[in-house]
Amino acid sequence: MSGDANPGAVGEQVEGLAEGKASAAPRRRPWWKMVLGGLVALLLVAVAVAVGVGWGWWFLSRSLPPLEGRLEVAGLEEEVTITRDDRGIPRIEASSARDAVFGLGFVHAQDRLFQMDTTRRAAAGELAELFGSDMRAIGFDRSQRIHRARWVAQQALATAAPQERALLEAYAAGVNAGAASLASLPWEYAALGARFAPWKPEDGLVVGLAMAMLLQANELTIELVQHALNLHLPPELTAFLRAPGNAWEAPIDRGRFVEPIPPGPEVLDLRNPPAGWRVEGASESLDGQRAALWRRSAEEVVLGSNNWAVSGTLTDDGRALVANDMHLGLGVPATWYQATAAWPDPSWPEGRVRLCGGTLPGAPGFIVGSNGLVAWGVTHVAGDWFDWIPLTLDPNDSNRYRTPDGWRNFETVVEPLKVNGSDTDDEVRFRVTVWGPVIEADQLRTMLAQGGRGVEKRRRNGKLNVMPLAEPLYALRWVAHQPEAINGGILRLNLAKNVAEALELAPEIGVPHINAVLGDAQGHVAWTILGRIPRRVGFDGSRPEPGWADGSARWEGWTDRSDHPRVVDPPSGRIWTANNRVVSDPSQAALIGTGTYDRGARASIIRDRLDALKPHAFDEAAMLAIQLDDRAMFLARWRDLLVGLIDADPSPDPRFAEVRNLLVNDSDRAAIDSVGFRLLFEYRARVHSAVLDWLLRPCFQADPDFNPSWLLRNEAPIWALIESKPMHLLDRRYETWEAFLRSELIALLDRATRGGAPFTSWTWGARNRLNATHRFSGQLAAFGLQSWLSLPVIPLPGAPSDMPRIQGVSEGASQRMAVRPGREELAYFQLPGGQSGHPLSPHFQDGFAAWAAGTPADSTRLLAGEPVHTLTLIPSATVGNPAR
Incomplete structure (x- = not known):
């Protein structure tokens, strides 16, 4: 063999070794050739990487929207000008309301197409059309189809008023034109191998239903859990645990609620417990799986919002001032989309309408904002909008099932379930009654179990009995299932010219039931509920009622406008809501019903801060300061409890002295460096979950997955037990309440110092670190690129509950706003992200820093600023098809 080594020589050497022959060793390659070869290889790799990155950049950039020039689009009546400022906020100038709504659909599709597509598909149970054979998508679609969101929206659209239908059609045309304006669809479609199906007018209503499901679906099991409590607990104990109201309640009408009194030993004596409360066989350890789940439930964010308004008698210009911050899950892109829209109208001041505020991609209209004459903000109403029918x-x-008109056959609905990448459709079958869909046994169990945990295991084992309820089958009647209660009425609210007009519209606005706080340029303020309220006859809606079968229990239409809940111009000039019990008046409270109300701490802190402000001190900066309030007022009595417990301990744990110092000096705010606050927050959660663990033991024995986590929000009964310390309601494992409380503190300290960690490392910020991601972030984790599609992972102040600044790991203020109608130039609007959903856009996350820091109000304007880009849309007779 001579010359340099080559593939043939290597082959001959291997062959010779295999035959037992001797072979000559190859000559060593000259060093300079080896170096040169390595450099060439590195250069080729670098070129390949550069080409790959360049191609990827080119591919991604093709889906960036055109922002300049003139563009012909189908579905427009007259020209529309869209300018964008330095933050990407669009200002839509149109010749009519119809074309302005078209423009809103256009910019939504340009900046948030994939987000709005997944929103409509999630509500309608059509995610598998995007995500293919992923079993999570198929399983979700199956569970979602029983709500028939698309059918409900189609029926609502068919009966909509002509003007409303025209606006929904204009919005859909705008969405399709916006999708067609992109050189290629957003990158998510390529990643999934999916297409964008043209937007339909009904889809705007489907997206509204998506928000109803987000806010209300977690409350669907309240009646069933109440029913289970009635079956397994003494009625006096159930009434105590479900007692309405507590010392923190802050209804607008300033009414008071009576604190609950623990039931006596004749009702229940845990020192001599009945068989249902036996310790043996239950999960006694608070470190067990269920207890850990309960603690997480006790610590979780209550999705909802804050809003308030002050009348013109308190501001320096006589205009009302409205503030709003909605608390939702945080992700990429942000939930809301900021916009300004204007068009001529001689009936308005200066001859034109101008709307500005937050919009929901996929839905026409402004969810929060101002039109110059009226400003509005919204929060979730924790009311009762559904009934379970045995x-x-x-x-x-x-x-066949019984109805007031006799026996009737179930209607069976069969719908195709399309799966991306499959040549054949699957199908979904479910049964429907005259009242609503039938919730089959497995669906009911999934609802009752926490997140479905444990249900699959029992199904595999063939054990399907979960919570033994009195009836085997239920139908669900939900306002969100009623086509006559669904519409695009938010567009009518957007054009109200004063508070009185907005109040008249409220009962007929078909949106998720929300607390609307209103203020107008004349200084009037009001609260009401947007959405239809069922008129119940023969029952109060608190539990499943068998009287539906004979007609003695029923819905008789909707509450009259004259009875619709409202508070107008209260003497204090102040109105506020925070997912609490908004009114104490029995007649109004009965109409709203009982839901998963917040404890009231946020509402009372907001009320007190508003009360403390002097007239004419109300401005936008003062409103932002309230929204950023992270004081631990709610936990103050828990701090006093623990300090007293430590001081009275005859043989204190050696760690108690340090803990006491942290509680006294470092627990008054949910600050990122606070150890004391974290101790208080987690201690309260432990105590709550432990007490309910032993009080609800018969429920757990009937169903190991029973988890009415919403009971953990009810502070009043647990605090009443801690204050009165009734021995008959203390688990017999403990000699005294003090012994129980001390054991929980020691268990928490053991957890905090596990592995020898010092207390100083157990800060609130170490726990409360933002983790808000894009739905595809996880797929990029293997390449170390997940941060490319995620918000910065940073510690943030605020807490999941009980203070105005709500902030959890992946939930928090999805926007912040304060505005006076007619003074929008002074208003602010903050988003936890940017306008665009495109990672190459400069507006992908450019609003995050101001939101996280709580930047002063004058730096995050509500109105779109000076134009940086101008795009003119020109009507075209050509009808394009954006599906590709």
């Missing part, structure tokens, strides 16, 4: 089956035919 079905009476025909003993001779299980396919």
Whole structure:
């Protein structure tokens, strides 16, 4: 063999070794050739990487929207000008409301197409059309289809007023034109191998239903859990645990609620417990799986919001001032989209309408904002908007159920379930009654179990009995299932010219039930509920009622406008809501019903801060300061409890002295460097979950997955027990309440110092670190690129509950706003992200820093600023098809 080594020589050497022959060793390659070869290889790799990155950049950049020039679009009546400022906020100038709504659909599609597409598909149970055979998507679609969101929206659209239908059609045309304006669809479609289906007018209503499901679906099981409590607990104990109100309640009408009194030993004596409360066989350890789940439930964010308004008698210009911050899950992109829209109208001041505020991609209209004459903000109403109907089956035919008109057959609905990448459709089957869909046994169990945990295991084991309820089958009647209660009425609210006009519209606005706080340029303020309220006859809606079968229990239409809950111009000039019990008036409270109300701490802190401000001190900066309030007022009595417990301990744990110092000097705010606050926050959660663990033991024995986590929000009964310390309601594992409380503190300290960690490392910021991501961030984790699609992972002040500044790991203020109608130039609007959903856009996350820091109000304007880009849309007779 001569010359340099080559593939043939290597092959000959291997072959010779295999035959037992001797072979000559190859000559060593000259060093300079080896170096040169390595450099060439590195250069080729670098070129390949550069080409790959360049191609990827080019591919991604093709889906960036055109922002300049003139563009012909189908579906427009007259020209529309869209300018964008230095933050990407669009200002839509149109010749009519219809074309302005078209423009809003256009910019939504340009900046947030994939987000709005997934929103409509999630509500309608059509995610598998995007995500393919992913079993999570298929399973979600199956569970979602029973709500029939698309059918409900289609029926609502068919009966909509002509003007409303025209606006929904204009919005859909705008979305399709915006999608067609992109050189390629957003990168998520390529990643999924999916197409964008043209937007339909009904889809704007489907997206509204998506928000109803987000806010209300977690409350669907309240009646069933109440029913289970009634079956397994003494009625006096159930009433105590479900007692309405507590010392923190702050209704607008300033009413008071009576604190609950613990039931006596004749009701329940845990020192001599009945069989249902036996310790043996239950999960006694608070370190167990269920206890850990309960603690997480006790610590979780209550999705909702804050809003308030002050009348013109308190501001320096006589205009009302409205503030709003909605608390939702945080992700990429942000939930809301900021916009300004204007068009001529001679009936308005200066001859034109101008809307500005926050919009929901996928839905026409402004959810929060101002039109120059009226400003509005919204929060979730924790009311009762559904009823579970126990079905009476025909003993001779299980396919028939009893109604007031006699036996009736179930209607079976069969719908195709399309799966991306599959040549054949799957199908979904479910049954429907005259009242609503049937919730089958497995669906009911999934609802009752926490997140479905444990249900699959039992199904595999063939054990399907979970919570033994009195009836085997239920139908669900939900306002969100009623086409006559669904519409695009938010567009009508957007054009109200004063508070009185907005109040008249409120009962007929078909949106998720929300607390609307209103203020107008004349200084009037009001609160009401947007959305239809069912008129219940024969029952109060607090539990499943069998009277539906014979007609003694029923809905008789909707509450009259004259009875619709409202508070107008209260003497204090101040109105506020924070997912609390907004009114104490029995008649209004009965109409709203009982839901998963917040404890009231946020509302009372907001009320007190508003009360403390002097007239004419109300401005935008003062409103932002309230929204950023992270004081631990709610936990003050828990701090006093722990300090007293430590001081009275005859043989204190050696760690108690340091803990006491932290509690006294470092627990008054949910600051990122506070150790004392974290101790208080987690201690309260432990105590709550432990007490409920032993009080609800018969429920757990009936169903190991029973987890009415919403009971953990009810502070009043647990605090009443801690204050009165009734021995008969203390688990017999403890000699005294003090012994129980001390054991929980020691268990928490053991956890905090596990592995020898010092207290100083156990800060609130170490726990409360933002983790807000894009739905595809996880797929990039293997390449170390997840941060490319995520918000910065940083510690943030605020807490998941009980203070105005709500902030959890992946939940928090999805926007902040304060505005006076007619003085929008002074207003602010903050988003936890940017306008665009495109990672190459300069507006992908450019609002995050101001939101995280709580930047002063005058630096985050509500109105779109000076134009940086101008795009003119020109009507075209050509109808394009954006599906690709």
